[in-house]
Each structure stands twice: as structure tokens, then as C-alpha cells.
Amino acid sequence: DGGITQSPKYLFRKEGQNVTLSCEQNLNHDAMYWYRQDPGQGLRLIYYSQIVNDFQKGDIAEGYSVSREKKESFPLTVTSAQKNPTAFYLCASSTRAYNEQFFGPGTRLTVL
């Protein structure tokens, strides 16, 4: 089945550690996205990539980094510079033609 995989589902880290969240898609989509969700805040765009080896900052990119070395993969690193990293992180992908975005199941990150 085609879809988006995010791993792990739950992630715990100590304050000051970098952590990388995985996102893989087998939908052959060109564009991929990372969003952060906080209670009562909706989703906010962190980074997006429209093509391999290229990505753009979203609205809240500070403290995060990404790479796009393969079409299928778009990992997100939450660095120690991110002041409040505890949140639910959602990865999505889309084709340019259809505009709608397909979402993965999410990773809940808790920083202790």
C-alpha cells in the first residue's frame, strides 16, 4: 500500500540533545512537508521541499534542520536550539498537480 511512514510514534529525549524524526513516502510525490502541532494551535509549517536537494523554511524553522537527499525521504532534526520542542510532528507529501497534502501518522516528541 502507498503511504507515508513516520517513525518512531513516540520519542523521548533529554533537554539539550538533538533528535531526528524519520519520514518516508512511497507515493512518488515530489513535495514533502513538516508541520508542528501544539494543543489549540493548529498546524504550523516548519520546512518544505519541492524537489530533491532543495528545501525552504516555513513559518517556524528556527531550531530545526532538514535534508532531502532522496525523493522518498525527508528527515527532520530537532536541535538543542529549539526552545520548546515538545510537540506532535506531522510529515506530509503532495504532487503539484493535486495540491492536497497526504499526512503521515505523526511522531509525538517529549523532551524531559
Place this chain on the structure above:
Amino acid sequence: AQSVTQLDSQVPVFEEAPVELRCNYSSSVSVYLFWYVQYPNQGLQLLLKYLSGSTLVKGINGFEAEFNKSQTSFHLRKPSVHISDTAEYFCAVRAGGGADGLTFGKGTHLIIQP
């Protein structure tokens, strides 16, 4: 830049009653509009979308929405809700075409009461 306002953070409704979840947007260019549903601790699932054409859009699970350009609204409706419709609903907008990110509202929690 565009923005989305979901006017109600929570909407309680009795089972089998009709419901309307309100969404208003602002944008200086033409937009594409979406409604997504999220069940607890899961990702988002697309309910319906407006790209162009008919302003009344039908989606999955019996939901529909009407695009009103003059009122910059895209309200979501269902004539008869079921207990399984309890979830968080998000309205989202994208300006024009391309592959930029979506701008989301803060969500409306639909609570179905038996």
C-alpha cells in the same frame, strides 16, 4: 500571506442532528481550500477540497462544504452526525498553485453527544 479563522474551538452536537463548522479565510490572491479531520493521536485525513468550479463540494463520510468568495468563507456541514464523527476538524488554505505549505486554522473539536 493568507490566514484562516475557525470561529468555534468546540462544537457540541447531539447524535443525528445537523452540524456546521465555520471557516473564514483571508488572502490577496485566489486560493485552494481544504477540510481535514484528525482522530486522537493520528495524522490528518482529507475530507474535501475546493480547487475551482462548483462552489458546493461533497466529501467523504457525508460531509459537504460551500465556498463563498464574497464572504471569504468555506463552512463545513453534515445533515446528520454520528458518534464516530467525534474528532478535530481543520480548515486549510493554499494560495494559488504550486507546492507551498498549507496555512491551517486552529481547529474545531466536534463533540457528539448521545
